[in-house]
C-alpha cells in the first residue's frame with residue numbers, strides 16, 4: 511500500500527530509485543533504460559555546467575517518455591576562481607611526474623536557482639537535494655510548477671528539521687553503508703534505520719527511501735519489511751556491464767571481499783565519502799580545502815590515474831554491498847533480478 515503510494519508519486523512501476531552518481535559514471539542511455547524498466551532514473555547535476563546538464567536532460571528525454579529525477583548538490587556559497595593546492599597534493603603530483611602549477615582553476619558552476627529554472631523549463635517533476643537544502647523561494651517556485659522534492663539526510667534530526675519546515679515530499683535516508691559522499695546537510699552522525707523509521711509517527715504521509723548497502727532483491731524486501739517505502743541503489747548499478755566506470759574501477763570493486771577494504775575519507779574532495787582504501791583516500795593533509803575546492807585540487811591526479819589505469823590515485827566510491835557482488839551483470843538482467851529475485 512505504502513509502496514504503491516511512492517510509485518504513484520514517482521510514476522514508476524517499482525519503488526526503486528537508481529541513485530544519482532555524479533562524475534559521468536552513468537550515460538543518458540543507461541538512465542533511460544532504467545526509466546523504461548519502471549525504476550526511477552536519476553540524472554546527477556553535480557560538477558556539471560548548465561549546458562551539460564541540459565544536454566543530459568535532453569538526451570534522456572529523447573530516449574524515454576518515462577519520468578526521471580535530477581539530483582542537485584545544493585550549495586549557496588561563492589567560491590574563488592583559483593585556489594592554491596595543498597602542499598601534500600603538490601608533492602603527490604611531483605611524485606607522479608605531473609606537476610605543472612601550484613594553483614588550480616575552478617569552473618563556474620550554475621547556481622541552484624538556475625538549475626531549478628532549467629528543470630522547470632524541462633518539466634522534470636522530481637528532484638533530490640544533496641549537501642544542502644533549497645531556499646524557501648526556490649522550493650516554492652519548484653512546488654508551484656508541480657515538482658516533488660526528495661531531501662537526502664543521514665539522521666533523524668536532519669529529516670525532522672526539513673519536514674517540520676514543510677520543505678520535503680520524500681526523504682532519502684542514506685545510511686552508513688552507502689557508497690559515495692555523505693549527502694546530508696548538517697554533517698550529522700548517521701542514525702540507524704530504526705531511529706529514522708520513528709519519523710512515520712509524526713509524518714505518516716511522507717515516503718521514506720532507504721539508501722546504502724542495498725544490492726539485491728533480498729535487501730529490498732528487508733527495507734520494505736522494516737517499514738521503508740522504497741529504496742535507492744548506487745553501487746549495484748555501478749557494478750553492471752553498461753556503467754561507464756573505468757575497467758580499473760570495476761576490477762577494484764570486484765576484488766573487494768571485506769568491508770575493511772572500504773573507508774570514509776575527506777581527502778579526495780573535502781567532504782566525507784565512502785570508497786575503496788587507496789593512496790589517495792589515505793592522503794593526510796595538514797589543511798583540507800572545503801568541498802568542492804579539494805575536488806578540483808585533486809582533479810589532475812585523478813584524471814592522470816584514470817588515463818593510466820592507476821587504481822591507487824582514483825576516487826573509487828563504493829558502498830558495503832559491493833563486497834557481496836562477484837560478477838558484473840548486464841543492466842537488464844540486474845534490474846530483472848531486483849524485482850524478480
Ligand SMILES: Cc1cc2nc3c(=O)[nH]c(=O)nc-3n(C[C@H](O)[C@H](O)[C@H](O)COP(=O)(O)O)c2cc1C
Nearest residue numbers: 529531532640688689690722723743744745827829
Ligand atoms: C560513484 C558514486 C557517485 C555518487 N554520486 C552522488 C551524487 O552525485 N549525488 C548524490 O546525491 N549521491 C551520490 N552518491 C550516493 C548515492 O546517491 C547513494 O546514496 C549511494 O550510492 C547508496 O549506497 P549504495 O552505493 O550502497 O547503493 C554517489 C555514490 C556513488 C557510489
